Amino acid sequence: MNNLLSVLIVLAVALLIWLAWRYAALRRRIDELTQTVHRTAHGEYPSLAIPADVRGIEDLSNAIRALAEAQQAQIDGMDAERAKLAAVLDQLTDGVLIADEEGRVQFANPAAEEIFGEHLLERSLTEVLRHHQLVEIWQKCQASGETQADSVELPASRQWLQLVAMPDLHTPGGSLLLVQDLTQLRRLETVRRDFISNLSHELRTPLASLKALTETLQDGALDDPPAARRFIDRIQAEVDALTQMAQELLDLSRIESGQVALDLKSFAPCKLLHSSAERMRLQAERAGLALLVDCPPDLPNVHADEPRIEQVLVNLIHNAVKFTRPGGSVTLLAEADESLVRFAVRDTGIGIPAEDLPRIFERFYKIDRARSSGGTGLGLSIARHLIEGHGGKIWVESLEGQGSTFWFSLPSPQH
Numbered sequence: 001m002n003n004l005l006s007v008l009i010v011l012a013v014a015l016l017i018w019l020a021w022r023y024a025a026l027r028r029r030i031d032e033l034t035q036t037v038h039r040t041a042h043g044e045y046p047s048l049a050i051p052a053d054v055r056g057i058e059d060l061s062n063a064i065r066a067l068a069e070a071q072q073a074q075i076d077g078m079d080a081e082r083a084k085l086a087a088v089l090d091q092l093t094d095g096v097l098i099a100d101e102e103g104r105v106q107f108a109n110p111a112a113e114e115i116f117g118e119h120l121l122e123r124s125l126t127e128v129l130r131h132h133q134l135v136e137i138w139q140k141c142q143a144s145g146e147t148q149a150d151s152v153e154l155p156a157s158r159q160w161l162q163l164v165a166m167p168d169l170h171t172p173g174g175s176l177l178l179v180q181d182l183t184q185l186r187r188l189e190t191v192r193r194d195f196i197s198n199l200s201h202e203l204r205t206p207l208a209s210l211k212a213l214t215e216t217l218q219d220g221a222l223d224d225p226p227a228a229r230r231f232i233d234r235i236q237a238e239v240d241a242l243t244q245m246a247q248e249l250l251d252l253s254r255i256e257s258g259q260v261a262l263d264l265k266s267f268a269p270c271k272l273l274h275s276s277a278e279r280m281r282l283q284a285e286r287a288g289l290a291l292l293v294d295c296p297p298d299l300p301n302v303h304a305d306e307p308r309i310e311q312v313l314v315n316l317i318h319n320a321v322k323f324t325r326p327g328g329s330v331t332l333l334a335e336a337d338e339s340l341v342r343f344a345v346r347d348t349g350i351g352i353p354a355e356d357l358p359r360i361f362e363r364f365y366k367i368d369r370a371r372s373s374g375g376t377g378l379g380l381s382i383a384r385h386l387i388e389g390h391g392g393k394i395w396v397e398s399l400e401g402q403g404s405t406f407w408f409s410l411p412s413p414q415h
Contacts, residue, residue: 094179095108095113095177095179095180096179097177097179099138099168100174101171101174104123104124105121105122105124105125106121108121116128125175125177137149141165150162159181160183160186161181161182163177194362195362203242210238213234217232248382262304262390267302267304268299268301269343270334272310273313274293275310280314280317283318284317284321290328290329292331292332293331296334296336299336299341302411303413304410309390309410311382312382312408315379317330319379320404323347324348324349328348328349342409346403346405346406348403351399352398353400354400357398360380361383365381391410394408
């Protein structure tokens, strides 16, 4: 009897120990699952290994695992979409600003920073936009809850901006602003309008002259041989001018479209300067000007189409002679600059007004004082396209009343 009682007690104690161990293991598993749920809620996704001795909560473990995997997949998808959106916004040429209900910038893409400056986050839109008309567009959007859009010219920076302000549907009181820089588009529109105006002006003068000359001949000048001869000579001069204009327009169109093949060869800069000077020396002497060449003999060769570059130089010398008073000088020079050779035509002439400098290389663009001096107004535009076609750059430095210097650079293969 005592032995039986002892066995029962041992079995009871063993059962209690097993139950305690089982409870402790279950408790540990529940704690692990609880910690897993908390970690999942904070964005961590630990693996859920299920011990063989606690299979009773396998369904719960599987459910939590499925929940964690689904949430992770959803977040991965959102991250991928966010990365795509960020890439699009970074490459977008239009500025994008997102502001909260207080009008403070929460997001700005690189294009917006290029327009308004860096470090825009957490700054107020009033401070960022810096122009009352732009601020008013945003304020109207805030007050009406509707999309507002308008174009504004900023005189200080000479910019044309179009601002579209719309409510942010995901942030109560927030707003989304799209900013487009229309400055280049406006400039091209101005160039197009001026081109048509200048072309009409250039054609009107010779055509009116031709009409007057032919009417004079029809009215009886033909019966006066000496007068008729003078009128015919003038008609020929006007026709030659129109022919030159048509040819230069054709040349310019071919150069711009890449139809002019450049015969690139290596040649000495000084040889080019001297040959160009000799071509224009008689014209300079007739104008009472000194034509000088300043070229170091040790300059590296340039790689270019020599006849085309000489065409550019002759055009620049012709302009310098035309706008330099008698007793002045025109100097041709060249100098090395790293992997380039820079050429220049410098005169002591009347100079170019500052407001005309940015547009001096446009087709048909002439400053007022140049309109009565003849020419088509296409020479500098042709020169610019020829130099750029060689991979070079052309520019001008000038002070009104103190002369001008036209520079252009060409690559040197010897560097």
